[in-house]
Amino acid sequence: MSTTPPLTTGPETTTLTPTGVKPIFEVDDLQVEFRTNAGVAKAVNHVGFSVAPGECLAIVGESGSGKTATLLAALRLLPTPPSRTTGGRVLVDGVDLFSLSRKELRDVLGRDISMVFQDSLSAFNPILTVGRQISEGVRRHRGLSKKQARALSIEMLERVGVPDPQQRVDQYPHQLSGGMRQRAMIAMALAGEPKVLIADEPTTALDVTVQAQILELVRSFQDLSIVWVSHDLGVVAGLADRVAVMYAGSIIEQGPVREIFHDPRHPYTRALLGSVPRLRDPDRNDLVSIPGLPPSLVDLPPGCPFYARCDVREDRCLSRMPELVDVAPRHQAACFVAADEARTHA
């Protein structure tokens, strides 16, 4: 599985992190398939990214673009079948997750890397107390007693700003409000003091004020490396250091958050940003959408998956999938046209 990726699959991942820093979390050439009734869906295609210590990488893209599948597959949490990870490598602090046994994997999950999920109600087990679930993983990792585990749960709840943690710790998930429950889930993910936190649209189900509180909370964990999955570009702009844009199972552009928002190179990223409604733009009254639909993952075209919806498409885009190439320092896009533009400007 951990063979050297072919040269065509994109740049060395290490060059993406801020200069000279060894990445703490690295996904390399990940490929995931799903068996469906319609055929094999290629949900994740040669996805690679890396996160430096203390860095926040946002992965954005519309529903079904493979954001969640990428991360679940990276942590080996996707059910097989129907999914199958057909290639790639995932390193957490230098440890290759795909080479570990099930038991070794359990030692890494929840301790070095942990995850926060979108729907906090279904992500908690309804019949166990919140407190029990917060410290359950750590209890095994550190061999804590029941009493120590409970104390840890209370401490964690307090750290994420849940009022009355002494009482909340013994309550069940359905007794907490949505915002409280999301905080509790963050407490649960952080209980093992992981180096990397993966957050899969953790604020999507919350209303805007609660969402702001959760973002504030996450921003306060400065040493933590975060992978934040979202389709909400506003949230991403305020939180991320770098952004990776996914489309039809591939990363089609990635770079520093400022560059992605102010100087997007891939036509999809441009269209995506163009579809964000703005209150203060007097010329724009209508909601702008990208015409067409993403291609079926079961039947991906050999060329660029965005071809059918692209406004700068050329014939060469049909022949093969463009690779991610540098279009600016630390900024890559997978587009022939964008690459040519970058070359002429350089």
Next chain:
Amino acid sequence: MGLVRFAARRLLLALPTLLGLLVVAFVLANYLPGDPLARLLGDVGGSDPVARAAYEKEWGLDAPIYERFWVYLQHLVTGDMGQSTLTRRGVADDLLEFFPATVELALAAIVVAGVLGLVLGSVAAFYHNKWPDLVVRTIALVASGVPVFWLGIIGLQVFYLRFDVLPGPEGRLGRDFEPPTHITGLYTFDALITGDFGTMWDAMRHLLLPAFVLGSFFLGLLARMTRASMLEVLRAPHLVTARSKGVSARTLLQFHILPNALIPTVTVLGLAIGGLLAGAVLTETVFSWPGIGRYAVDAAKALDYQAILGVTVLIGAVYVVTNAVVDIVYAALDPRIRLGE
């Protein structure tokens, strides 16, 4: 304490249900077709209006139905369920004698159906769409589809007549054994307590086939329910969360899979208790099992209204009570019920 309050409320709610049950059973028994007087007084006396009037007066049958119901209710509270015209004894005494045999049979059937149903259902879910799943689904379909009396006769054909490994339809014990000292009326249990292991073994051998036959329907039902709820839990998002925390495989199974999957089956198990008592009628007839099923059949054939009413009330009451108990157990297991949404 949420659970105590919940239990108290649920048990209180069972009282009006019981009363409703009594009314329905009494009215139905009263309007059942057939002429019990003709049967009691014989052909001649039954057609003699004087004899009929005298009998009706003696037994209070000339009073309006609500008055008779009131009398029945007053007697019932003191444990008097009236006289059986068939056995010439108190119905309550009859039930006390026949009920333990049925309870023992039903409990054995519950154990068989429960254990096998849960295990088979779990196996099917863990090997979803593989051959063990197919085998279990076939067993479940057959077990809950085949009529009880047919299964009983086939069982006797195979295990008694053909291979002679199990006793025939001779009731609860072989001819060489005396019933153990009466403590609960459950022969296996009483024999165990008094240390009479020979009798216990014989009682168990007699119990095995009828319990299987009686439990087969619920075995199939439970296997399918367990399979379905297990599959649902195996796909549940909270399982991904648990795995993402790196909990051990044992914790996963013991705290995140089994309890969640088994809660729905508790409901079925509770309903099964009532269903098995009612289903005992056929099984007991096939196996000459001296329980209330056979008592009810004999009572019905003899138009013994008081006995029919007694059996109906007893089974109905067990139904109502087990239902309440199931709800309480459910609440104990699932905090969402106990603490309200």
